Amino acid sequence: MKTVDVSVIDYQARVHVGGEGPPLVFLHGEANTSAWSEIHDRLAEHFTVYAPIHPGFGGEEIPAWVHDVTDITFHNAGLLRALELERPLVVGVSLGGWMALDLAAHRPDLVGALLTVGTLGLRPDEPMPDIFIKQAPEALGYLAESIDGSVVDPLTGDIDAATDLWVELAAQARLMWERPYDKRLQRRLHQVDCPAVVVWGAGDRLLPPEHGRRVAEILGAPFEVVPEAGHMVTIDAPAAVVAAAVKLHGEREEI
Amino acid sequence: MEIYAFHLMPWPKIDPDVVEKYTSAWVVYPNSEYDPELGQQLYGEYLDQLVFADEAGFDAICVNEHHQNAYGLMPSPNIMAAALVSRTSRAKIAILGNGIALRDNPLRVAEEVAMLDVMSGGRILSGFVRGIGAEYHSLNMDPTRSRDMFFEAHDLILKAWTDPGPFNWDGEHFQFRYVNVWPRPLQQPHPPIFVPSQGSAETLEWAAERRYPLACTFVPMERLKQFYGKYREYAEGFGYTAGPEQFGLTSVVHIHPDGEEAAMASLEPHVRYFQERCFTLPLPTFFPPGYTAASSYRTRLEIAREMSGAGGPALSAGEPLVGTAEQVGERLVRNMEEAGAGKLLAWFQIGDMPHDKAMYSMEQFAEKVLPHIPRG
Numbered sequence A: 001m002k003t004v005d006v007s008v009i010d011y012q013a014r015v016h017v018g019g020e021g022p023p024l025v026f027l028h029g030e031a032n033t034s035a036w037s038e039i040h041d042r043l044a045e046h047f048t049v050y051a052p053i054h055p056g057f058g059g060e061e062i063p064a065w066v067h068d069v070t071d072i073t074f075h076n077a078g079l080l081r082a083l084e085l086e087r088p089l090v091v092g093v094s095l096g097g098w099m100a101l102d103l104a105a106h107r108p109d110l111v112g113a114l115l116t117v118g119t120l121g122l123r124p125d126e127p128m129p130d131i132f133i134k135q136a137p138e139a140l141g142y143l144a145e146s147i148d149g150s151v152v153d154p155l156t157g158d159i160d161a162a163t164d165l166w167v168e169l170a171a172q173a174r175l176m177w178e179r180p181y182d183k184r185l186q187r188r189l190h191q192v193d194c195p196a197v198v199v200w201g202a203g204d205r206l207l208p209p210e211h212g213r214r215v216a217e218i219l220g221a222p223f224e225v226v227p228e229a230g231h232m233v234t235i236d237a238p239a240a241v242v243a244a245a246v247k248l249h250g251e252r253e254e255i
Numbered sequence B: 001m002e003i004y005a006f007h008l009m010p011w012p013k014i015d016p017d018v019v020e021k022y023t024s025a026w027v028v029y030p031n032s033e034y035d036p037e038l039g040q041q042l043y044g045e046y047l048d049q050l051v052f053a054d055e056a057g058f059d060a061i062c063v064n065e066h067h068q069n070a071y072g073l074m075p076s077p078n079i080m081a082a083a084l085v086s087r088t089s090r091a092k093i094a095i096l097g098n099g100i101a102l103r104d105n106p107l108r109v110a111e112e113v114a115m116l117d118v119m120s121g122g123r124i125l126s127g128f129v130r131g132i133g134a135e136y137h138s139l140n141m142d143p144t145r146s147r148d149m150f151f152e153a154h155d156l157i158l159k160a161w162t163d164p165g166p167f168n169w170d171g172e173h174f175q176f177r178y179v180n181v182w183p184r185p186l187q188q189p190h191p192p193i194f195v196p197s198q199g200s201a202e203t204l205e206w207a208a209e210r211r212y213p214l215a216c217t218f219v220p221m222e223r224l225k226q227f228y229g230k231y232r233e234y235a236e237g238f239g240y241t242a243g244p245e246q247f248g249l250t251s252v253v254h255i256h257p258d259g260e261e262a263a264m265a266s267l268e269p270h271v272r273y274f275q276e277r278c279f280t281l282p283l284p285t286f287f288p289p290g291y292t293a294a295s296s297y298r299t300r301l302e303i304a305r306e307m308s309g310a311g312g313p314a315l316s317a318g319e320p321l322v323g324t325a326e327q328v329g330e331r332l333v334r335n336m337e338e339a340g341a342g343k344l345l346a347w348f349q350i351g352d353m354p355h356d357k358a359m360y361s362m363e364q365f366a367e368k369v370l371p372h373i374p375r376g
Helices: A038-044 A071-084 A095-106 A136-143 A159-176 A185-191 A207-220 A238-254 B015-021 B036-056 B076-087 B106-119 B135-136 B143-162 B199-209 B221-237 B261-277 B294-310 B325-339 B355-372
Strands: A002-008 A011-018 A023-027 A048-052 A089-093 A113-117 A196-201 A223-226 B002-006 B060-065 B094-099 B124-129 B169-170 B175-179 B193-197 B212-217 B245-256 B320-325 B343-347
Touching: A002 A071, A011 A038, A011 A089, A023 A038, A023 A095, A038 A048, A038 A238, A071 A095, A089 A095, A089 A238, A095 A113, A095 A185, A113 A238, A136 A159, A159 B143, A159 B294, A185 A207, A196 A207, A196 A238, A207 A223, A223 A238, B002 B036, B002 B245, B015 B261, B036 B060, B036 B076, B036 B355, B060 B076, B076 B094, B076 B106, B094 B106, B094 B193, B106 B124, B106 B143, B124 B143, B135 B143, B143 B169, B143 B175, B169 B294, B193 B199, B199 B221, B199 B294, B212 B221, B221 B325, B245 B261, B245 B325, B245 B355, B261 B320, B320 B325, B325 B355
Parallel strands: A023 A048, A023 A089, A089 A113, A113 A196, A196 A223, B002 B060, B002 B343, B060 B094, B094 B124, B124 B193, B193 B212, B212 B245, B245 B320, B245 B343
Antiparallel strands: A002 A011, A011 A048, B169 B175
8 A cells, every 4th residue: 555645736635545456436434534444455455446535634734625525526526537547436434425425426427336335415314413512432433333432532541542533523523513414415416327336334323224225215226234333334344345346346347 | 900700690500410411511401401580580690799890899890602501691791791781880891702703793793892882981891702612512603613713703893893884894704795883882993802712822822912811711820821921922922021911810709707718618519519510511512623723622631631630620720719808818919920910800609609698708809808909
């Protein structure tokens, strides 16, 4: 794995690149998950993985031009062009899933296939739990079953780790503090024009699988529920996400 | 030295079981716990206390702004200030302060404070605050924009008070074709600005640059000295020396004829009520993400760790001002000198302290302490 700098207009994006095979763009989710990790390693066994760190994430200041997810979407469109990726498979997790959906809706010409994992973005029927008001260890518990949150406890955990998490939470807040969804997305999703699959953890405490089923229905995509996994299936059951990506890629080749 | 009468107007019936269930007296503490009839009585008593301070010769009486909580019942400080304008005649009315980053339209603040200044005959001290983190939860405002919105709202309000209107304002956060505030403030060029702060470096530098007096609450003496030291450093950088008149500190004041021990025993349950019920502010509520710079947040974590070791927020910088009137007077001067502060925000009614008990301390203070303090 190497990390490359990619210039998009006046912004230097950092992109982790690793593995071999057809291109796969991995859009990370929230809670300090931008670093190369187990899910990246596993995907890299089958794909060339391009994993950009979103603007404002990974410890940097939020750029002034980031107002909402769609600003990230247009940045990502520029990033795909700069990387010369031809309609890659795009995988997005949670908040990164929202970015993937938004990209595929605004620029259906850029996305070859779409895999979302516990994606945010669509307005839920019931309000989503407010993770911003919860203590960090409890908030992390909403994201994955297998995370140990005690290290980021602000009073008893590691003070640097707690500060780092809080800093990145700010980027997330910029994108979803006022509303953890985009009410315009539902109509826009009808523009998506590629094979897709919607993956959901059976034990998701942030958004129930029924919500994921709605996303899948709008996309006309298969809906896969992964047992024994919470919101971030990439953390709780990474093999299931890799299998879904390989299967989706195979079906796309057949078309 | 200047003596202000500080007040939070707390709800005195916070149920410990309910607080425990919701882990907070803020944002999510249910308003079914509020009793409007008791509320009416409390507003009467609390306002009477501040009106007494005006009559007794305090330099200023304070109101402030907090939303959706049982800690302080003044979501609109300007309404409280208006109530005080018509019942007082001498003291300044210190609004500590308007949460200007919390208002969608800062011109509303410019208008309201100008109205108050004219109606009061130029008695308004206009504090500007970002609002503590909890307000961003309560009002669903993005905390990551708070600093920038605060600075822009401040610039806009000041210009609205001082530049002839109408003029156009085309900012990053606010746009107005016509800024033309009627009435204009009575005090010229504008009511004095005051900045209550949690001690973040950005705010200290910003306030020092404009020579705005600073008030820090609920920080231990050592931290307070650090923050004031930082402000003085910035001031030197801006080419002037910050004097004591630029620093305020808040202290609980409680007087008892039998001396310190008796005063402490009499005060203790109300302090405990404040710490364990009013000030129940989990860190994510107090400091939402992006509310301040990473380094300021880290400092805040250190303070929170110190506080949880000490059993709650510091209610005085240095020695608490408790004892006989004479003891309180001596300590007050010593504390202020140690901190290098020139404004004392004297806090009499704390937590669930009943009216008569707060009034006794205020009367003793007015009669036996106030006349001996070097003023001005």
